[in-house]
Amino acid sequence: MKKKGLIIALVALIAVAAILIFVLPKKGAETPATSTEQVPATGKVVNVYNWYDYMDEEVFDLFEQETGIHVNRMYFTTNEDMMVQVRVSPGAYDLVFPSDYCVERMIRENMLAEINFDNVPNFSNISKDLVNPDYDPENKYSVPFMWGTVGILYNTKLVSDPVDSWGILWNEKYADNIFMLDSIRDTMGVTLKYLGYSMNTREVPELKAATDKLIEQKPMVKAYYVDETKDKMVAGEAALAVVYSGDALYAMEKNEDLAYAVPKEGSNVWIDPMVIPATAKNKENAEKLINFLCRPDIAKKNCEYIWYSSPNAAAIELMGEDYTENTTINPSPDVIQRCEFFHDIPDDKLTIYNSFWGQVKNAK
Amino acid sequence: MTDFQVPVWGYWVMGAGLAAFLTLVGMYVKKNRGFKRPLFASPYVLWLALFTVIPCLLVAYFSFTDPAGNFTLDNFKNFWDSNYNARKAIDPKELESYLAMGLSLEDLGLARNAINIDTLVFSLWMAFLCTAICLLLGYPAAHIMADREFKLGPTLVILFIVPMWMNFLLRTIAMMSLLEDNGLINNVLEMMGVGRQKLLNNLAAVQLGMVYNFLPFMVFPIYNVLNKMDYKLSEAAMDLGCDKWHTFYKVTLPLSVPGVVSGITMVFMPAVTTFYISRLLGGGKVQLFGDLIEAKFLSTSLNEWNVGSALSLIMMILILASLGLLRKADPEGEGGGIV
Incomplete structure (x- = not known):
């Protein structure tokens, strides 16, 4: 009778040990990425983490057609949510759209990867006023998306x-x-x-x-x-x-x-920049997407959809008077000076x- | 932000707990020669442990620690004095320089401030009001619905349930557009010549939203008890010469107490922890204790999570205490056994 109880207890302990070994995170092992879609998180994909309704979704389709890289789309509603998510699921996101002051914090906490600007030739389209912003003084980590x-x-x-x-x-x-x-x-x-x-x-x-x-x-x-x-x-x-x-x-x-x-x-x-987390698994794909988003026709398409101020000088040229005559979207330099x-x-x-x-x- | 790490011994404790749990299950199986009730209950035990017990322990852990994980009572001190952490955050030299300039703590806005306590008392008052109004509105409604001679009773029951098919947030947002200055109700009032009233963004709107959302939780427990009540008891009372009022007062009311107690609990609990309804209908000008806790957890400053946990713990203890009191009134749990 007593022996049987002991055996049961032993079996239970072994089972628990097995479960614990299985469940316990191994040192250095990465937490699996949380993705809402079935497509694998690595390979020919890029995992984008953006604000709701902050991108003309057609742009992603065009990107997929042109490069064959699948865009996994994930969304957040506040900077705080985003910061927590990027921290707790390393490797889940390749391209993130935080607010400027958050970028400053993420740089300070070593959460961001330096962008290889050789892969982003279209960066030359960005207005010179918005290069080297206060939050990223040497412009190593971010590319402006909207402002x-x-x-x-x-x-x-x-x-x-x-x-x-x-x-x-x-x-x-x-x-x-x-x-x-x-x-x-x-x-x-x-x-x-x-x-x-x-x-x-x-x-x-x-x-x-x-x-x-x-x-x-x-x-x-x-x-x-x-x-x-x-x-x-x-x-x-x-x-x-x-x-x-x-x-x-x-x-x-x-x-x-x-x-x-x-x-x-x-x-x-304010500027909403694009950044790549230090833990990103598809950094080059993210850089390709940044470059794509900086292409004048794509930046124009996005700007006309979201209708915020565009940092893309070449896209502004394409949009013409509709954009430049609108003082809300295109405030005069002396207004910006006071901000x-x-x-x-x-x-x-x-x-x-x-x-x-x-x-x-x-x-x- | 410091990542919360479970200490190594934590895994051993959890492992030992799980082993003990499985051993118990094994012993039950053996003793009963097969699968019996306790085994079937085990998934629920596990569920409750994972989603109720462990989260509660985490809240307690956070409320007694600082962001670095060291033991502290500062979070509770901050409950007593909402400026406690702010004063601590200031560089002592900076504070000295201000004081040397002749500015007092009051001038700096850093003197003791009882915002947290005030808000808690205010929330308790709002919840009390909400419960009282729900009881006054809900009891007659339940009584009418349970009346056998009233043919529309079952229809009324369904009409009370139908709004609950929709999420309460949607209903509250819909209420916002009904109550606003150019909303439907004000347009009707204008047409009737009464003139536009301020219906939204005030205390009354928040209270209305709370009562509207929680009323069914008062009506149904009372309705259940009244519906199951032996009708013959009232008939006997009538036969023995009671008039309608005395029948109600001497027979129906005492028998419905368990339902009332259950209803009070079901309304008071969500009412005292209300948030979001107050923000939507109060226009962000009315702050309840729930809003306060939410704000703490939505803050980027990690310090605030610990303070928020302390506030949550205080709230949980308050609710537990009131549940304990109510349990005395309904020991058999007749009113749905919620208490």
């Missing part, structure tokens, strides 16, 4: 004053008629700009001043939105809204009364930002 600004989208039927300063967002006349961005860096950033500080400040008194300004504004704010803003503005739900230029263009196309302005105090200018890039803020300083933003969100 834009943050500004005020307003309804010309509801706003009589000139929209040339962030101050209009504190004008009592528009109480309960303002949408702000539900996003720490953007909203703190425009307030800091309004007060004459840098958007990248780490000085506590400046952050405190911006926090107080935002708490003062809160009763006048109709809602803090991110993705909803553009559709609500099209529907005429508010007079003023802080938006990204891309959303502004989308809304202005659907409602003629809407207009967009970058205030005189300056604002944020700032976001820099990555280290975790400890971000704690202060978070704490202050919490005070704004909790204000009654």
